[in-house]
Amino acid sequence: xxxxxxxxxxxxxxxxxxxxxxxxxxxxxxxxxxxxxxxxxxxxxxxxxxxxxxxxxxxxxxxxxxxxxxxxxxxxxxxxxxxxxxxxxxxxxxxxxxxxxxxxxxxxxxxxxxxxxxxxxxxxxxxxxxxxxxxxxxxxxxxxxxxxxxxxxxxxxxxxxxxxxxxxxxxxxxxxxxxxxxxxxxxxxxxxxxxxxxxxxxxxxxxxxxxxxxxxxxxxxxxxxxxxxxxxxxxxxxxxxxxxxxxxxxxxxxxxxxxxxxxxxxxxxxxxxxxxxxxxxxxxxxxxxxxxxxxxxxxxxxxxxxxxxxxxxxxxxxxxxxxxxxxxxxxxxxxxxxxxxxxxxxxxxxxxxxxxxxxxxxxxxxxxxxxxxxxxxxxxxxxxxxxxxxxxxxxxxxxxxxxxxxxxxxxxxxxxxxxxxxxxxxxxxxxxxxxxxxxxxxxxxxxxxxxxxxxxxxxxxxxxxxxxxxxxxx
Amino acid sequence: xxxxxxxxxxxxxxxxxxxxxxxxxxxxxxxxxxxxxxxxxxxxxxxxxxxxxxxxxxxxxxxxxxxxxxxxxxxxxxxxxxxxxxxxxxxxxxxxxxxxxxxxxxxxxxxxxxxxxxxxxxxxxxxxxxxxxxxxxxxxxxxxxxxxxxxxxxxxxxxxxxxxxxxxxxxxxxxxxxxxxxxxxxxxxxxxxxxxxxxxxxxxxxxxxxxxxxxxxxxxxxxxxxxxxxxxxxxxxxxxxxxxxxxxxxxxxxxxxxxxxxxxxxxxxxxxxxxxxxxxxxxxxxxxxxxxxxxxxxxxxxxxxxxxxxxxxxxxxxxxxxxxxxxxxxxxxxxxxxxxxxxxxxxxxxxxxxxxxxxxxxxxxxxxxxxxxxxxxxxxxxxxxxxxxxxxxxxxxxxxxxxxxxxxxxxxxxxxxxxxxxxxxxxxxxxxxxxxxxxxxxxxxxxxxxxxxxxxxxxxxxxxxxxxxxxxxx
Numbered sequence: 001x002x003x004x005x006x007x008x009x010x011x012x013x014x015x016x017x018x019x020x021x022x023x024x025x026x027x028x029x030x031x032x033x034x035x036x037x038x039x040x041x042x043x044x045x046x047x048x049x050x051x052x053x054x055x056x057x058x059x060x061x062x063x064x065x066x067x068x069x070x071x072x073x074x075x076x077x078x079x080x081x082x083x084x085x086x087x088x089x090x091x092x093x094x095x096x097x098x099x100x101x102x103x104x105x106x107x108x109x110x111x112x113x114x115x116x117x118x119x120x121x122x123x124x125x126x127x128x129x130x131x132x133x134x135x136x137x138x139x140x141x142x143x144x145x146x147x148x149x150x151x152x153x154x155x156x157x158x159x160x161x162x163x164x165x166x167x168x169x170x171x172x173x174x175x176x177x178x179x180x181x182x183x184x185x186x187x188x189x190x191x192x193x194x195x196x197x198x199x200x201x202x203x204x205x206x207x208x209x210x211x212x213x214x215x216x217x218x219x220x221x222x223x224x225x226x227x228x229x230x231x232x233x234x235x236x237x238x239x240x241x242x243x244x245x246x247x248x249x250x251x252x253x254x255x256x257x258x259x260x261x262x263x264x265x266x267x268x269x270x271x272x273x274x275x276x277x278x279x280x281x282x283x284x285x286x287x288x289x290x291x292x293x294x295x296x297x298x299x300x301x302x303x304x305x306x307x308x309x310x311x312x313x314x315x316x317x318x319x320x321x322x323x324x325x326x327x328x329x330x331x332x333x334x335x336x337x338x339x340x341x342x343x344x345x346x347x348x349x350x351x352x353x354x355x356x357x358x359x360x361x362x363x364x365x366x367x368x369x370x371x372x373x374x375x376x377x378x379x380x381x382x383x384x385x386x387x388x389x390x391x392x393x394x395x396x397x398x399x400x401x402x403x404x405x406x407x408x409x410x411x412x413x414x415x416x417x418x419x420x421x422x423x424x425x426x427x428x429x430x431x432x433x434x435x436x437x438x439x440x441x442x443x444x445x446x447x448x449x450x451x452x453x454x455x456x457x458x459x460x461x462x463x464x465x466x467x468x469x470x471x472x473x474x
Numbered sequence: 475x476x477x478x479x480x481x482x483x484x485x486x487x488x489x490x491x492x493x494x495x496x497x498x499x500x501x502x503x504x505x506x507x508x509x510x511x512x513x514x515x516x517x518x519x520x521x522x523x524x525x526x527x528x529x530x531x532x533x534x535x536x537x538x539x540x541x542x543x544x545x546x547x548x549x550x551x552x553x554x555x556x557x558x559x560x561x562x563x564x565x566x567x568x569x570x571x572x573x574x575x576x577x578x579x580x581x582x583x584x585x586x587x588x589x590x591x592x593x594x595x596x597x598x599x600x601x602x603x604x605x606x607x608x609x610x611x612x613x614x615x616x617x618x619x620x621x622x623x624x625x626x627x628x629x630x631x632x633x634x635x636x637x638x639x640x641x642x643x644x645x646x647x648x649x650x651x652x653x654x655x656x657x658x659x660x661x662x663x664x665x666x667x668x669x670x671x672x673x674x675x676x677x678x679x680x681x682x683x684x685x686x687x688x689x690x691x692x693x694x695x696x697x698x699x700x701x702x703x704x705x706x707x708x709x710x711x712x713x714x715x716x717x718x719x720x721x722x723x724x725x726x727x728x729x730x731x732x733x734x735x736x737x738x739x740x741x742x743x744x745x746x747x748x749x750x751x752x753x754x755x756x757x758x759x760x761x762x763x764x765x766x767x768x769x770x771x772x773x774x775x776x777x778x779x780x781x782x783x784x785x786x787x788x789x790x791x792x793x794x795x796x797x798x799x800x801x802x803x804x805x806x807x808x809x810x811x812x813x814x815x816x817x818x819x820x821x822x823x824x825x826x827x828x829x830x831x832x833x834x835x836x837x838x839x840x841x842x843x844x845x846x847x848x849x850x851x852x853x854x855x856x857x858x859x860x861x862x863x864x865x866x867x868x869x870x871x872x873x874x875x876x877x878x879x880x881x882x883x884x885x886x887x888x889x890x891x892x893x894x895x896x897x898x899x900x901x902x903x904x905x906x907x908x909x910x911x912x913x914x915x916x917x918x919x920x921x922x923x924x925x926x927x928x929x930x931x932x933x934x935x936x937x938x939x940x941x942x943x944x945x946x947x948x
Contacts, residue, residue: 066719069596122543125913213914214772215687238916245540245917298688439599440687442712443719 036388036464043323044392044460050317051456052396057313058448060088061306065299065443072130072296073336074106074267081292082270085312085333089274092316094331096277099270102346104336106267107131109296110260112233114204117141118254119246125214125236126204127297127438128261129188129221130339132232135202139258140164140231142201146244146253150186150194161199164255166235167191168206168244177210177429178366184208185219192232193224202257203232206240210433214238217437218295220339231259269293271343272333276318276325278466284327285354286466287347287361287420288314288458291337291411298441302432306446306454307364307425308333314459325467327359334411337365344411348418355418359471362462363409364425367432368446368454371425373400374461375408378421381473386423389464398457402426421472423461425454510862510938517797518866518934524791525930526870531787532922534562535780539773539917546604546770547810548580548741555766556744559786559807563748566790568805570751573744576820578810580741581605583770584734586707588678591615592728593720599688599710600678601771601912602735603662603695604813606706609676613732614638614705616675620718620727624660624668635673638729640709641665642680642718651684651903652840658682659693666706667698676731677706680714684907688712691911692769694813705733743767745817746807750792750799752940758801759828760940761821761835761894762788762932765811765885772915776906780920780928781838781899782807788933799941801833808885811839818885822892829892833945836936837883838899841906842920842928845899847874848935849882852895855947860897863938872931876900895946897935899928 064081071078082099089097107130114124128134146166147153153160153167167187172180187205195203207217214236223229235243246253272292278284290307294300315331318324334343348355362374373393376386383401390399407413408424416422427450435441465472538555545552556573563571581604588598602608620640621627627634627641645658661679669677681691688710697703709717720727746766752758764781768774789805792798808817822829836848847867850860857875864873881887882898890896901924909915939946 062719062723066716066723067593069594119541120543211687213685213687213689213908213912214916215689238914238918241918242540242916245536249536249540434687438687440712442688442716444712444715 037391040392040464043463046321047317047323047459047463048395048456050321051459052452054313054317054452054455056316057309057455058446058451061301061309061446062443064305064309065301070296070298070300071292071294073104073269073293073339074264078269078293078335082272082335085272085292089272093319094274094276094315097274100273100346100350102269102271102335102343103266104269104342105131105339106264107339108262108264110134110262112259112261114233114255114257117256119251124239124255125216126233127216127218128233128259129218130295131221131263132192132259132261133229133263134259134261135231135257139256140201141254141256144243144247144253144255146247153194153198157198160195163200164202164204164257165195165200166204166240166243168240170206171208171210171433173210177433181208181433188219188234189222192221192230193227196228196230200230202230204235205232207234207237208433209237209436212237215438215440218297219437231257233257233259269335271335271347274331276315276329278327279324280326282328283354284357284359284471286327286329286359286462287332287415288329288462289332289334289411290364291335291343292333293336293338295338295437297437297439298435299443300441301443302367302435302441302445303437304337304365306368306451310368310451310454311364311458313455314462317455317459318463323463325463327466329462329466337410341410341413344414348414355415355420358415358420360421360423360465361412361415362423362425362458363412364454364458365409366425366427366429368451369427369429369431370450371396371398371427371454371457373398373402373426374423375402375404375426376421376423377404377406377408377416379473382421385468385472389461392460392464393457396453396456398453400426419474421474425458427454511865514866514938517937520795521791521797521933521937522869522930524795525933526926528787528791528926528929530790531783531929532920532925535775535783535920536917538779538783539775544770544772544774545766545768547578547743547767547813548738552743552767552809556746556809559746559766563746567793568748568750568789571748574747574820574824576743576745576809576817577740578743578816579605579813580738581813582736582738584608584736586733586735588707588709588729588731591730593725598713598729599690600707601690601692602707602733603692604769605695605737606666606733606735607703607737608733608735609705609731613730614675615728615730618717618721618727618729620721627668627672631672634669637674638676638678638731639669639674640678640714640717642714644680645682645684645907647684651907655682655907662693662708663696666695666704667701670702670704674704676704678709679706681708681711682907683711683910686711689912689914692771693911705731707731707733743809745809745821748805750789750803752801753798754800756802758831758833758945760801760803760833760936761806761889762803762936763806763808763885764838765809765817766807767810767812769812769911771911771913772909773917774915775917776841776909776915776919777911778811778839780842780925784838784842784925784928785836785932787929788936791929791933792937797937799937801940803936803940811884815884815887818888822888829889829894832889832894834895834897834939835886835889836897836899836932837886838928838932839883840899840901840903842925843901843903843905844924845870845872845901845928845931847872847876847900848897849876849878849900850895850897851878851880851882851890853947856895859942859946863935866934866938867931870927870930872927874900893948895948899932901928
């Protein structure tokens, strides 16, 4: 069950739903609720039925994953995927289909290896982090210092000089996945800089993941202009724990690290953009999308092929069902999200003059698992309306509207910061970090019925937001 | 909760426990139950308390896993692990500590690679199966035929000639893990022969696993003397499904396979044997053990380092607590279980003349997860006694006695076939096949509290069986 617009811990949701139902409500919200429920019940149900019966997005995602594969920023497969999406969107009958130029980072993974040398020879499982420099060609052979945190490194700074520093910081499994991720990912993003400041020769992190079968997880890292640049990679959870145990056993630990990763010149890419023009107010826009790029391992099926396809399919279904709202619905498949959100920033910059007319920006980038609703970064008034739209999504159990004061997703964050109400699709993310940025992010992880519910939620939210008499209040 | 000696589906266990408690019982069993409960409650509780407080086995397993690592048949690390175990058993004060010679298969993994060539270039994730021959040095490049089963291969035999046959047979996740394993493992063991019979050049199987993050799982295969020998390997679940999907999409699929695996001459190894001599009847023996060898990936911590250490620790605790039973308790760490059970067969052959005095043989080889009890291959009368011993294990929730007509474990199977009552420790195996025979079988997967409960169950069962006035009825 769901309690529209009132997110609560699942254990008390039933009680609170009753309380919410019986308690007093602001007259205006109640009236508007009736209005949205009355006016949009029929098109919402048509969209939901069409999404639940749909296989187009699933089949297209299969093609993207299996035939094009992963799509790292700067790569030829990314541009091929963009060409394919543009051609398909034209064949869908969408308008103004175009690629909007974005210059993107171009980092390439070379041969990578790490091996334990002392106390015994053993190959380790690693993936270089996106943006890292390589090692000298003969590799780096150095003693290891394992620490649990930035604080421990600070305390043991004197021991780190000349060493390979390993951060064995575990991603918490007893908290909401994205909250635990935000904490652990600091080591992936800033670990190399912290290591460089204390004289380390390289930094290895424990993969940011809640479960592992010797599966390393990559992701973006950043150098700081005030510190040196040293190579950095993610070990599997198992290998990070092994090095830590060996150190705790009192052993000297020596590792050899060789990485031929390189940063190349920035490359041209494109945001994929297409529209369903509004009937009355075509200059007012609801943006909806996901990102078309991925990491260079696995197939980028969960992150974010599924999210991109779901957003695109939501718009295609509007077109197919002849549901043209008052305002324009614009699907955007952002490029280069993984390497710093260049696509999202470029969209904001290229559409600066239109942003006052952007009534809502929605992104799906948490996987297309069972949806729960949306996270909104926007005003209380916008939330009140969003909750009423959520009420139309009870059938697909996607009614909850959470509030965010940051984000809510990387590509719509620049729009949110410019004052556009912004939403992220929220899903059951319990499996997300098993596969995230690893070789295990493949098409088989997509559950068709969950994808279909995500499409339904996105289509209904986009349609109603684009058709309401008044724009979503800022 | 547990219902001693009466295995039931967990959902009705409470009801049935009450019924069992209230219902009539055979007078003899009741009397014997009282006797065992009265006589052995105190030593059982001492053993349980000692096992739950124990860290010796966990620390020794850590050493075995981290410092010696995996221990494939024929390898130097296996013999080093055997030397270490012999030395430790001597330091434990056990008697008759010796290595009993066994000749074992010696298969070595060389460089292995597989890549999709058509419809697009993509490295695949694989592990050669134990015992496989290699490919020619330039590899095998051939079209792929994916089938779901032996039956489908029979139907499509004409299509298989000259191809690489892929068996995409999924291990069922809706049945008890070992039942599903017995079915799926047929493709690993006999797939190459089935392929050779229809003219295939190589056989790839879908890894026998219930969950995957691009993790291939190895294991033994066998050639048939009436068919040709072709190379065989396990793909990750993801890659097997990918090849299958590409074929279903109507694509030609071509793969290049290169494997430098080799079968070498058999090598000498040893079963590790040590004893706690019986006070009254030293010639009557309870055997308890696990296998010391493992596959050549991961650390062999779950399969079967944990099982071997738990059985050994059970005997060490008897010694430490001064609990010397009437009969001899003999710990055996069998060698070369993974490559066909050579250690178990050799033990039977070397101890043929003593087998009439073997009252029970217990093996722990399903992982040291939360124990549930034991599976018994033996008479109804033996089961009645075993259930009474199970009653002493309610505190560690290991009271259930299942019945088996085969097995119950590879190394004690030869003894069971010779008439010795035999048991396997039974555990919650739901996680077992996530890691089994993969690089993910590492020490971090061991939960100390679960290991401790396994030790308690093994110690109590071995002690009581070795001390009962009458031997366990055959």
